[in-house]
Amino acid sequence: MNGWNRLHPLSPAVRAGRALIAIGFIFLPTLVTGGNSNFDIAWHGVALVSLIALGFVSWLVTRWRIDGNDLRIETGLLRRSSMRYPLSQVQAIDTVRPGIARMLGLSELRLRMGGTGGAARLAYLPALQADELRARLLALSQGAHEHTPEAPDRELVRVPPRRVVASLALSGPAVVLVVYLIAFAAWDSVDGRAARTVAAAMLPILLADVIALWRRFNRSYNATVAEAPEGLRVRSGLVETTAETIPRGRVQAVQMVEPLLWRPFGWCRLEVDVAGRVHDRNEAGRGKRRLRTLLPVGTRSDAAELLGLLVPGAPAPERRPPRRASWKSPLLYRHLSFAFDERYAIATGGRLARVASWVPLTKVQSLRLIEGPVQRRLGLATVYIDTAGRSFGAAFRDLDGGDSRVALDRLTDLARAARRR
Numbered sequence: 001m002n003g004w005n006r007l008h009p010l011s012p013a014v015r016a017g018r019a020l021i022a023i024g025f026i027f028l029p030t031l032v033t034g035g036n037s038n039f040d041i042a043w044h045g046v047a048l049v050s051l052i053a054l055g056f057v058s059w060l061v062t063r064w065r066i067d068g069n070d071l072r073i074e075t076g077l078l079r080r081s082s083m084r085y086p087l088s089q090v091q092a093i094d095t096v097r098p099g100i101a102r103m104l105g106l107s108e109l110r111l112r113m114g115g116t117g118g119a120a121r122l123a124y125l126p127a128l129q130a131d132e133l134r135a136r137l138l139a140l141s142q143g144a145h146e147h148t149p150e151a152p153d154r155e156l157v158r159v160p161p162r163r164v165v166a167s168l169a170l171s172g173p174a175v176v177l178v179v180y181l182i183a184f185a186a187w188d189s190v191d192g193r194a195a196r197t198v199a200a201a202m203l204p205i206l207l208a209d210v211i212a213l214w215r216r217f218n219r220s221y222n223a224t225v226a227e228a229p230e231g232l233r234v235r236s237g238l239v240e241t242t243a244e245t246i247p248r249g250r251v252q253a254v255q256m257v258e259p260l261l262w263r264p265f266g267w268c269r270l271e272v273d274v275a276g277r278v279h280d281r282n283e284a285g286r287g288k289r290r291l292r293t294l295l296p297v298g299t300r301s302d303a304a305e306l307l308g309l310l311v312p313g314a315p316a317p318e319r320r321p322p323r324r325a326s327w328k329s330p331l332l333y334r335h336l337s338f339a340f341d342e343r344y345a346i347a348t349g350g351r352l353a354r355v356a357s358w359v360p361l362t363k364v365q366s367l368r369l370i371e372g373p374v375q376r377r378l379g380l381a382t383v384y385i386d387t388a389g390r391s392f393g394a395a396f397r398d399l400d401g402g403d404s405r406v407a408l409d410r411l412t413d414l415a416r417a418a419r420r421r
């Protein structure tokens with residue numbers, strides 16, 4: 001592996017898998033019915049051959065190697081690109097196996113770098129080679145010998161599939177589908193033609209709900225969280241499996257969400273905001289994903305165990321805004337509370353779902369005090385705590401105006417002291 005290496009020859013087939021399947025669905029009716037003309041068959045054939053040829057060219061001009069303590073990736077035909085990734089800046093190395101890649105015995109490696117430099121991707125490698133390369137790169141990134149074996153992890157939480165199914169049945173998209181089916185059945189008994197017309201118009205929305213439910217199920221299936229020397233390892237997936245590492249030092253904020261329909265069962269969702277950027281092919285067109293679901297659906301005891309590792313010794317949110325804040329937000333007020341000490345700030349809120357956010361003061365990037373027009377009338381203000389993650393932070397909402405300024409000054413001093421320590 002010391003010289004230049006290529007990706008697996010079947011990598012183009014995996015990357016173009018969705019396009020090939022789409023073309024297959026288009027081409028299938030032509031094969032079954034015989035097509036309208038030979039031109040249709042030739043057109044589909046040209047499109048298929050062109051797609052395969054482009055993928056082959058991309059594979060042919062891409063190569064990688066380990067050069068000392070750097071990973072080098074070169075690609076490009078007309079415009080050659082040579083990228084060098086210092087292994088000392090690697091935050092974590094994740095393994096991703098889409099469904100087509102699993103069938104072919106391939107895996108993708110994603111190296112998450114410090115800062116906002118994005119990620120290095122090796123897509124795709126044979127599964128065994130990917131595992132061996134991951135261990136080698138991790139050892140080099142930690143300054144150890146490249147053949148140092150990877151330390152074993154300790155499993156902390158495993159989410160049963162039946163709990164995932166039950167949680168999805170109690171989620172927003174599922175509720176929308178149930179309400180629609182009930183309304184359609186009632187309307188169809190009265191005016192079947194009008195009901196079918198509305199059903200056709202609503203079909204894209206319903207399909208989007210079904211796809212959202214499937215993606216959440218696929219991402220959450222058999223989810224496990226384990227403790228490793230470099231952080232927390234999260235594995236999950238049914239068709240597409242992922243194994244990623246969340247370094248504790250890169251966690252900017254932690255958030256626990258308790259949806260309304262989950263609360264009778266004592267379930268919650270735990271999410272983390274991580275610094276740095278990761279390109280996610282499933283999030284194309286939506287920017288770069290930062291927020292990660294650490295625990296898709298767990299019990300409060302599961303969440304407490306993980307919070308003990310992520311924000312150990314964090315204070316309980318016992319301070320509440322003044323009673324007059326209920327005039328501004330009657331539904332939100334009953335969930336508002338906050339607290340902070342020398343290491344952490346925590347705030348709770350949410351109207352229907354309960355949301356609790358923890359922010360290590362060492363990660364605070366800025367503090368803001370905001371007074372809206374209604375807040376000024378009531379003598380209230382909100383203190384916002386921003387981090388480098390920017391997906392979420394913490395907000396002390398609707399504090400007394402004088403208390404908010406005291407809290408802002410105190411948090412500024414504590415954050416400055418925490419960063420010096």
